[in-house]
Amino acid sequence: MKLADKLNEAGKGQIPFHMPGHKRASFAHLEGINYHIDFTETPDSDDLHHPSGLLLESQKTLSELFGTVRSYYSVNGSTGCILAAIRAVTASGQKALIARNCHKSVFNACALCSLETAYLFPEVGEDGIYLSVEEKELEKRLRKEGNVALVVITSPTYEGVLSDITALSDICHAHGALLMVDEAHGAHLGFYDPQIRSATACGADLVVQSFHKTLPAFTQTAVLHLCSDRVDEELLSEQMAIFQSSSPSYLLLSSLDGCVSFLKENGGCFVRWRNAVTKARVRLAALNKLRLFEGEGGYLYDQSKILILTDRAGITGQDLYDRLYEKGIVCEMAAYNSLLAMTGAGDCEGSLEALADALIAVDGELTEGILPMPPHTRREPNVLIALHACHRKKRERIPLTDAVGRICAASVYLYPPGSPLLLPGEEITQEIVSLLERYENVGISVNGIADGIAVLCEEG
Numbered sequence: 496m497k498l499a500d501k502l503n504e505a506g507k508g509q510i511p512f513h514m515p516g517h518k519r520a521s522f523a524h525l526e527g528i529n530y531h532i533d534f535t536e537t538p539d540s541d542d543l544h545h546p547s548g549l550l551l552e553s554q555k556t557l558s559e560l561f562g563t564v565r566s567y568y569s570v571n572g573s574t575g576c577i578l579a580a581i582r583a584v585t586a587s588g589q590k591a592l593i594a595r596n597c598h599k600s601v602f603n604a605c606a607l608c609s610l611e612t613a614y615l616f617p618e619v620g621e622d623g624i625y626l627s628v629e630e631k632e633l634e635k636r637l638r639k640e641g642n643v644a645l646v647v648i649t650s651p652t653y654e655g656v657l658s659d660i661t662a663l664s665d666i667c668h669a670h671g672a673l674l675m676v677d678e679a680h681g682a683h684l685g686f687y688d689p690q691i692r693s694a695t696a697c698g699a700d701l702v703v704q705s706f707h708k709t710l711p712a713f714t715q716t717a718v719l720h721l722c723s724d725r726v727d728e729e730l731l732s733e734q735m736a737i738f739q740s741s742s743p744s745y746l747l748l749s750s751l752d753g754c755v756s757f758l759k760e761n762g763g764c765f766v767r768w769r770n771a772v773t774k775a776r777v778r779l780a781a782l783n784k785l786r787l788f789e790g791e792g793g794y795l796y797d798q799s800k801i802l803i804l805t806d807r808a809g810i811t812g813q814d815l816y817d818r819l820y821e822k823g824i825v826c827e828m829a830a831y832n833s834l835l836a837m838t839g840a841g842d843c844e845g846s847l848e849a850l851a852d853a854l855i856a857v858d859g860e861l862t863e864g865i866l867p868m869p870p871h872t873r874r875e876p877n878v879l880i881a882l883h884a885c886h887r888k889k890r891e892r893i894p895l896t897d898a899v900g901r902i903c904a905a906s907v908y909l910y911p912p913g914s915p916l917l918l919p920g921e922e923i924t925q926e927i928v929s930l931l932e933r934y935e936n937v938g939i940s941v942n943g944i945a946d947g948i949a950v951l952c953e954e955g
């Protein structure tokens with residue numbers, strides 16, 4: 496069967512609570528984006544890497560909308576923006592302070608740019624969910640590390656928890672560091688909920704947003720915002736051209752251009768989406784064994800994320816995922832004790848009612864129970880070799896059980912969310928091995944340990 500046929504078939508019977516944010520619903524600006532407008536650079540189509548016509552104008556509109564110095568389109572997701580931005584603002588050997596729950600692209604960028612890395616550990620709530628980056632913790636780490644060139648944090652997180660960007664950016668700047676905010680999951684923020692401002696308006700120097708995650712734009716589309724005069728614009732433009740195709744897709748660019756006009760017009764879509772989510776949240780607040788996460792303990796919470804905690808029902812997030820899948824509801828992420836139903840601009844009252852109906856039905860089938868929480872492993876790793884220094888060192892793959900005490904050679908992470916459990920150069924401890932085994936035993940697939948784990952070869 497052809498992939499397109501398979502997807503067309505699946506699409507008919509399922510309600511998506513995953514990306515992309517248009518949810519395969521009809522949006523006027525996406526209609527008509529097909530092979531007829533699959534162009535390359537011509538006098539009519541402008542050039543993403545040297546824009547002087549429509550693409551320049553469209554990106555200016557984007558910049559005005561978010562009040563930035565300059566904004567860029569990406570056809571290589573937030574991944575491309577993150578690689579480009581980190582390369583543009585750092586030099587080999589400089590130090591970056593990275594929140595450990597950042598996406599793997601941030602760590603990849605640090606390795607590619609030969610940066611020294613230090614990590615920030617946001618608090619983890621009692622439900623096992625990463626909370627906000629705290630000002631005290633940032634201040635302490637910046638003092639301890641000294642000479643940090645760049646701080647990178649994720650806000651909102653995959654689960655929707657925000658940090659206080661205004662306070663964090665003041666601290667970074669007082670220490671001479673730039674702040675980049677990975678807002679991949681928050682492109683919709685100020686539109687969906689006028690009370691929550693984008694990091695672009697809160698003092699961050701660089702902000703990355705995946706338009707495709709929550710807005711009506713095609714998969715792979717994202718934007719990079721330059722928000723301060725602390726960054727060299729020319730270097731940033733140069734790196735955006737390096738980390739993107741020299742033949743960017745006009746189908747993707749057209750969806751970005753259309754999405755920016757859609758945001759500017761700001762019709763009733765966001766109000767409808769929010770009202771539908773609010774209604775569903777009210778119903779879900781009454782769940783008995785499953786629980787609706789309300790952002791407890793975070794600075795602010797993006798209510799558009801529907802995160803269901805499963806531990807008091809004695810089941811894993813994957814178990815709940817499977818039960819919903821059988822009912823035609825396909826969610827974004829199953830974690831150990833939670834499940835994320837990601838809503839987006841393409842959602843409507845009908846899809847949210849169906850989600851709430853399905854969750855209430857599953858809740859009714861469950862009995863109370865306790866899912867034992869895994870040991871708390873989110874603590875400082877023992878870094879034996881710098882991340883960037885591991886590249887091309889001799890490695891071997893060995894069974895996980897034999898790996899305690901060895902040095903990790905390739906990242907190990909759950910996807911989604913794609914934040915590392917282990918990075919190259921870190922000691923593999925008994926604690927982390929037990930956690931990885933626990934994940935595998937409950938059917939959560941861990942990337943990087945399919946055929947054993949990659950470790951650096953011991954010298955001599």
Ligand SMILES: Cc1ncc(COP(=O)(O)O)c(C=O)c1O
Pocket residue numbers: 571572573574575597598600649653677679680705715716717911912913
């Ligand atoms: C927090 C975060 N940042 C960045 C990315 C990369 O985004 P993209 O898929 O647009 O490249 C992801 C992907 O899921 C993510 O979760």
